[in-house]
Amino acid sequence: MIDSDTSNSRTLGRLTEKFPDLPAQRPAVMVFHDDLRLHDNAALAAAAEHGPVVAVYVREDPETTEARALGRATQWWLHHSLERLAASLAEHDVPLIVLDGHPLRLIPELTRQIGAPYVAWSRRYHQPQRDLDASLKKLLRAQGVQAHSFAGHLLAEPSDVVNSQDRPYQVYTPFSRRLRAAVENSFVQGLVPPTGVPRTLRGPGADLECTRADLAELALLPSHPARRDPDWTAKLAEVWEPGEDGARRRLADFLERINGVDDDPGYAAGRDVPSVSATSSLSPHLRFGEISPHAVWAAIEELDDAGEDGTVFQSQLMWRDFAWHRLYYHPDLATTNMRKEFDAFPWPWDPEEFSAGMAGGRDGRRAVNAEGFLGDLGEWRAGTTGIPLVDAGMRELWQTGHMHNRVRMVVASFLCKNLGIHWRHGEEWFWDTLVDADPASNAFNWQWVAGSGDDASPYFRIFNPETQAKRFDGEGVYIARWVPEHGTDSYPEPIVDLKESREMALAAYEGTKK
Known part of the structure; x- marks a missing residue:
């Protein structure tokens, strides 16, 4: 049984007050997961092609969905990344609705309330989420809603990187050869600007303030009154800038020093030396999909002189895919010895x-x-x-x-x-x-x-x-x-x-x- 939630009901109820003409507008719904970006986001682009967009993020309840609860550091990151995403979407008049609970109840309820004929999201690869998304797609289509998922979190889909017997690779080297060939035939989709409901149709209240109120109810930050964690996150803000803009700045900075700067070595020679700035620091941005691995790969390819430094860095992107492909086939990777x-x-x-x-x-x-x-x-x-x-x-x-x-x-x-x-x-x-x-x-x-x-x-x-x-x-x-x-x-x-x-x-x- 999927229980209702009071705060979610308030959030969904605000939609009809804020957007009285939404049913007539027939908006599409974009469900964000770990793809918190506007650029190179095939799901968002597809939603944008089907009408004005309403975006939603659901923090999935671990008790009912079997989703692993986030750690404290990633909760901090998620809070700030969603804030940045909401601000970017607001520039296109797209509201971001943040909900807490079970997506199999919340997403169909949202689509009914706003009369959405189309729902899109980026594909997920961990078994509990894969099952959820498959069930959601079935529920929505039973309502007469078009529901589609899209690739984007990995360089290649697990089904596309298999050996001659159509079996998954268990060893990285042959996997990487097959993956590199697949990536070279792919492309990066730029920004397909989503559109939202025109501001003249809006009810009172700012979208960003509503999103911030929804985020506050999630209590992701240790400083939230509902939590008793020590507030250790101030030091994280001194090091990191969550969000798509922060990811793109990190990438630009890395591209300038990938071959070395002044006395610091390039990536291939310096990546093992912890006292120099040779690594990209892109991993948290990739983790939350604030930048796509395809965009990073393509940026390396576009450099005139990346050479060995670029090739070695791309091997790290492929190692990330290797881990995800193994999780795809072994969802209990965090609890069970593979050997x-x-x-x-x-x-x-x-x-x-x-x-x-x-x-x-x-x-x-x-x-x-x-x-x-x-x-x-x-x-x-x-x-x-x-x-x-x-x-x-x-x-x-x-x-x-x-x-x-x-x-x-x-x-x-x-x-x-x-x-x-x-x-x-x-x-x-x-x-x-x-x-x-x-x-x-x-x-x-x-x-x-x-x-x-x-x-x-x-x-x-x-x-x-x-x-x-x-x-x-x-x-x-x-x-x-x-x-x-x-x-x-x-x-x-x-x-x-x-x-x-x-x-x-x-x-x-x-x-x-x-």
Whole structure:
């Protein structure tokens, strides 16, 4: 059963007051998901071709839809991205309606109220959402409404990148060859300006203010009175600019330095050095679809001299697709080892720890009950392990909602192999604190480091944080920035011996193969 919601009823009720002539206008509905942009948005373009547009975003209730609840960092991002989207749509007289609940009730109700004959949305690839969208399409068509979904979140559809036996690839290299060929035959659709209801037909009240009121009811920000989270998001705003404009500025900045600037190396040589600005920082914008992967790919192709730097960066875009294609076929990627032999691995796991640790306004870095392995987990999350590169990465994450990719591999390896803690604890922490945490890449990359995933790094590849620091932060610039007390008496001793813990990890792995 799909329950009604009072605030949603108020929102939908406002439509007939604000837009008394909407039924006569026969508007199309655009349902936004993780495609919060106007450019290169095939679904929005299709809706715009079918009349004036009413846009809607539904925060799907995890209890009834099985959608995974967003972490705190992505909630912050979503709030601000929706605000930016509403402002961009308002320039075209398009209202953005923000609802909370079950889309199988809310979207058909919305289409009935405004007499919409056409509904469009961007295709989704995670099983719970795929099933929802298939059911929604069936419901709408039963009402006599045209309902269509469109590609746009990936470089290519999972059905288009298969081997000669029409089976999905499980290894990245052949996948990437097939994907590159598919992408080279694609194109980027520019902005097809949507139109809204003429302002002369509007009732009283500003669209943006209504959207902001709807957003406030979602309580996405920790500063909201309905929440008791510590307000740690001010520091995120110092680093990030959510929204399509921010994404396009990030891309423009990256294109100017992809081949290197002054003494900083280009992307291919500098992407593993955490102290230089060689990476794109586009991942959260791609996660929320504020820019399409096709647009980023095309921008690289249009450069005259991208060379190896452009090719290596495009391989990272293809790795993102690889993760999503694997999630398409394995929707339980965040909870289940892809390599079943790891089910016997003696990783400690406490299924209640994460939800308990986030309750009551705590920042959640320290476990509620720090006995046993949970004490080590708390030191890892807080960046107080006594291992400088690990601590630097974890503090960067807490301060910025982001972590350099090379360091992500190091801290993940340290958790799973040196501390011997289940990769799911790490995946959950990243899910809550990364602004770019998405259902595919987050789980896929954790399983890659742990050794339990498809085409994963072998388990015996254990990143030594000291060796990695010497190689990629030789002058200690990155560590000094995030761990200023390193080298002083106030810095803690390591919580684990790297050599001994490595040997224990390899012995445990050998035990799973017997």
